[in-house]
Amino acid sequence: MLDVHDLCGGYGQAPVLHNVKMRLGRGETVALLGPNGAGKSTLLAALTATLPVRSGRAEMSGHDLIGMPSHRIVAEGLALIPEGRHVFAPMTVEDNLLLGSIRLQGRSAAAVRSRFEYVYDLFPRLAERRLQRTGTLSGGEQQMVAIGRALMSAPRLLLLDEPFMGLAPMVVQQILQALQVLRSTGMTMLLVEQKLDIALKHSDRAYVLVKGRIVCTDRSIQLAARTDLSQLYLGSG
Ligand SMILES: Nc1ncnc2c1ncn2[C@@H]1O[C@H](COP(=O)(O)OP(=O)(O)OP(=O)(O)O)[C@@H](O)[C@H]1O
Ligand SMILES: [Mg+2]
Structure with a gap:
């Protein structure tokens, strides 16, 4: 690999x-x-x-x-989850995740939707908080956003x-x-x-x-x- x-x-x-x-x-x-x-x-x-x-x-x-x-x-x-997370605090969970999909290959609405489903299945907590401002999440939840954002590009x-x-x-x-x-x-x-x-x-x-x-x-x-x-x-x- x-x-x-x-x-x-x-x-x-x-x-x-x-x-x-x-x-x-x-x-x-x-x-x-x-x-x-x-x-x-x-x-x-x-x-x-x-x-x-x-x-x-x-x-x-x-x-x-x-x-x-x-x-x-x-x-x-390849997708990097950087040290210190670097999530965008004023943006919602969903918008942070969406940013990760910008470079998704073959980025159709259906492809983006299926990546959201994948991330929300892995982190149900993020699904519950998808409209919350990311800066108001706990440290662990912010780490979930950082991982979820990386997963939105469908990395290997x-x-x-x-x-x-x-x-x-x-x-x-x-x-x-x-x-x-x-x-x-x-x-x-x-x-x-x-x-x-x-x-x-x-x-x-x-x-x-x-x-x-x-x-x-x-x-x-x-x-x-x-x-x-x-x-x-x-x-x-
Ligand atoms: N932007 C930079 N400009 C100059 N030197 C840097 C820069 N970033 C890191 N360094 C130096 O490069 C070396 C390696 O740093 P690096 O951040 O890669 O270490 P690390 O293994 O990730 O450490 P940590 O576990 O603390 O994150 C250190 O000596 C550091 O001071
Ligand atoms: Mg380091």
Whole structure:
């Protein structure tokens, strides 16, 4: 589904990503773990045309995403749920979702309607609140809007940047349940997380990014059993 080869990039002259290699198979949930400032969000920015890449490739179904304009990236089936959600507070839930459908391939009224149904089935809470201003929703509900908005473009690969940040444990469980449904229906997901336990429990494989380099990768179950992992992680700060 996605093959990242030796990706290097950064802001201005400062390099952040160093020869990042990563592969996601169809239907896999892969965790991208790393401490604060490791470059996780920078990697997602590189994949979604918001960061110029110095060298390397990122192939999705054989097409290189690097250098592609963002609307083509969405058309390829990639959708980002950004860190901090970035929902439009003054707009209703429904209008926020509608924005996500703008780049829906073959955007007929029927196609948009069926995406709304899909999102409202996954998050019935949003259906109840569809005319409410998004800024007045709880943090968890806003995260649901952010995920729902990404799903409106009918993606094949979801990039989730720390979707549980700042949420109460019960709300985290609700979001996890929705991700579980997506996983069971074959969605491919890259789950960016700082917390090892939650990410390893809910992914098939994981990559650990420290200071812009992938320092280890394995099946999540194997990584969870490693005793040196948090040391590697914590010692990196
Ligand atoms: N717009 C920017 N301009 C310059 N440097 C930046 C910019 N955004 C991030 N950086 C730097 O790039 C490095 C990686 O940041 P990034 O946000 O990708 O980390 P992260 O792994 O997502 O961290 P967190 O878990 O805290 O979100 C950091 O050193 C950060 O200071
Ligand atoms: Mg980040």
